[in-house]
Amino acid sequence: MSLSQFDPATYTSQLAEKKQRLIELLAPFDAPEPEVFDSPREHYRLRAEFRLWREAEQRHYAMFAPGDKHTPILLDDFPIASTRINQLMPQLKAAWQASQVLSFKLFQVEFLTTLAGDALLTLCYHRPLDAAWQAEAEQLAAELGVNLVGRSRGKRIVIGRDFAEEELQVAGRTFRYRQPEGAFTQPNGAVCQKMLGWAYEALGQRDDDLLELYCGNGNFTLPLATRVRKVLATEISKSSVNAALANLEGNGVDNVTLVRLSAEELTQALNEVRPFRRLAGIDLKSYAFGSVFVDPPRAGMDPDTCELTRRFERILYISCNPETLAANISQLSDTHRVERCALFDQFPYTHHMEAGVLLTRK
Known part of the structure; x- marks a missing residue:
């Protein structure tokens, strides 16, 4: 987002334009008006990443316009x-300005915060990190009340935790999430909470099973698991799988089996194209899937995965790209109809x- 676009006075009209665009994309499928x-x-944004720009012997937070890596936009907030x-931006800047150890060849800073008030900072360097750096970084983390990760080529030093802790409310229940450094998390926590609530309501209370593809750190898995008999969830990223397993255990959710497979691989397994050792001990035929x-x-779902979802009575689909969503619905429109749709203004x-x-x- 360009800072020139940030104008709260125009927010309502911008949101109305997005709604109209979604209506037009889904019009060929007789979709109802979106919520x-x-x-x-x-x-609203819980994550931020800044390059640092050296000017007048000081490093400053900087962003760049798309396609231009040479003209920095210097930021104080x-x-x-x-x-x-x-709150953290000026405090961190003051710390590196006061310390040659912290500032030397520091080129990028990443912030990860949560609605629950947790914060994780990642400092990236073009030099090896040594004991002197670690000592000052530990003091900095304590002063700021944050967890901190230092990164340089081939090295990663963790001070405190390498994840942030989040709490989201869905249908009156608090779900707690571990969000690892470097892994994907929803950037807009307030809207994420609304997405979870909508998906929870749209799925409804079922007496059958749920298949979840692309489960990430279990963001949707946790609340949706309370609506069905059991869940088979898949994710390919190791860090996300580990976070999801920790989140399931931490929330006492025990009706989910998580396997590290891509959506394409699971499609092959369900179609009995090939076996996978990672599915050893899992009886796929024991599931009575009613929803996916x-x-x-x-990029949306590939054609084979899209065909796989056709088998299910209900397809609950969250998309970060309405154009590929529309393309996938087009492939499914001969057997399924759009019963509900929603727009979530994450960005x-x-x-x-x-x-x-x-x-x-149908």
């Missing part, structure tokens, strides 16, 4: 970022939007 879930107008990030939940990357002041649909068999 719209707005965002806070500022301080970042109004779309969480209040916690804006998908939250794919921007205010940009053209990006998150969408959700519930498809049910």
Whole structure:
């Protein structure tokens, strides 16, 4: 997002334009009018990453316009970022300005915060990190009340935890999440909470089983698991799988089996194209799947995975790219209809939007 686009006074009209665009994309499928879930107008983004730019013998937070890596936009604060990030930015800058050990060849800073108030900082260097750096970093982490990760080529030093802890409320229950450094998490926590609530309601209380593809750190898995008999969930990223397993255990969710497979690999397994050792001991035929939940990357579902979802009575689909969502619905429209749809404004002041649909068999 360009800072020039940030204008809370225009938020309502921008959101209306996104709604109209989603209506037009889903019009060929006779979709109902989308439910719209707005965002806070500022301080909504829980993650931020800044390059550092050296000027007048000091390093400054910097961003760049798309396609231009040579003209920095120097920042003292970042109004779309969480209040916690804006509190930490000047404190961290003062710390590196006062310390040659902390500032020497520091080139990038990453912030990860949560609605629960936790914070994790990652400092990236073009030099080896030594004992002197670690001693000062430990003092800094204690002073700021954060967890901290130092990164340099081939080395990673963790001070405290290498994850942030989040708490999200869904249907009156608090779910606690471990969000690892470097792994994907939803950037807009307030809207993420609304997405979870909508998916929970759209799925409804079922007496059968759920297949979940692309489960990540278990963001949707935790609340949706309370709505079904049992869940088979898949994810390919090792760090996300480990976080999901920790989140399941930490929340006492015991009806989920998680396997490290891609959606394409699970499709092959369910079609009995080939066996997978990672499915050893799991009886796929013991599941009575009634619903499938998908939250794919921007490219959407590949054609084979899309065909796999056709088998299910209900397809609950969260998308970060409405264009590929529409393409997938087109492939499924001869057997399924759009019963519900929603717009989630994860990314205010940009053209990006998150969408959700519930498809049910005709």
